[in-house]
Amino acid sequence: DLGGVDGLVHITDLSWGRIKHPEEMVELDQKIKVVILDFDDNKKRIALGLKQLTPHPWDALDEKMKIEDQVKGKVVVIADYGAFIEIAPGVEGLIHVSEMSWSQHLRSAQDFLNVGDEVDAVILTLDREERKMSLGIKQLIPDPWTNINDRYPVNSKHTAIVRNFTNFGIFVELEEGVDGLIHISDLSWSKKIKHPAEFTKIGENIDVIVLDVNEDNRRLSLGHKQLEENPWDVFESVFNVGSVHKGTVIEMNEKGAIVALPYGVEGFAPNRHLDKEDGSKVKNDESLDFKVIEFSKDNKKIILSHTRIFQEARAKDKAKEASAARKEEMSTRNAVKKVKDNVEKTTLGDISALAALKSNMEKEAKAKLEKMSKEKKTTATKAVAKKEEPKAEEKKEEVKKEEPKKDDAKDDTKEEDK
Incomplete structure (x- = not known):
């Protein structure tokens, strides 16, 4: 009350400091000195201030106060x-x-x-x-990254607290101010983890090993699976190409199926290798035999096939049949060859006798041919002679008939001469 005219001291103008209620500075009916800050003739309002009666505390701040104090x-x-x-x-x-x-x-x-x-x-x-x-x-407090390499050298093992998840890994805290990242690929040797939440929970402890120290970016690269020996060294001999293992389909997608194999490892079977012998498809949660058709230790990958098992079984049966047929054919050929060899041996043993026999047979045949030739000639001569006999007699008669004619002609000649 300014004596018939009211004025307002805003709470922010009561003190240079923060107050929650005016009672912290003034009381009812208390007489105070104020400073007129503003006057609104139209609204008949007067703005007053109490703190303005004293210098601003920033102006009274110790001049010696400086950064790092x-x-x-x-x-x-x-x-x-x-x-x-x-x-x-x-x-x-x-x-x-x-x-x-x-x-x-x-x-x-x-x-x-x-x-x-x-x-x-x-x-x-x-x-x-x-x-x-x-x-x-x-x-x-001291910067925890001071001498970080001495406290967290590469390959040292520690226990950390899971603080946060990302799609690519887990952020953990080794101590206040010292954080590290476990990449999702460094969580497990054998399991394919899509999100870190499948592996652990925020706030839980996790054992880690230091893989790398980046002091400039204040970040540690950590691993969890490296605490154990790499089982893929053993898997290489267990899941070698061509081996058959019992597996359970745990997930299906557009490209194929993820199969859980023994020893906690997972493999992948493409769609074309999920056909069963009866023509149906392998289904989720189904347990079947799978054949390893590809193994990659570096890429941590095992490619499987169920179809190959019965396909190769059929191929083996056909191969057995073909092999049996070939063996039978070879046996027959060997038997024939053996007979021929025996015949050849016998023939070679009797070759001189056969040669003599052949010579005698040729001589006998030649003699028979000559005899037959002579007989044919004799028979032909007799036949010709028989045919010629009548003709000879006819010639004799003709000669006899012609002799008188010759005599008459001689007489005629003589007369003409005369």
């Missing part, structure tokens, strides 16, 4: 992104949540501080003109 204050406000610390009435600094811990995992400021807590902090930035200050509390 350690200060003490009280938490007055907490937000998700940080906490405001009052180091003097009206002078506040912000501690961002990233400056509360060396850990790389994002958290809320409530995980570290509460309103009213008295804290020590280090000045990180100081802007007197803008009246802003940033503080940090993690700087009061």
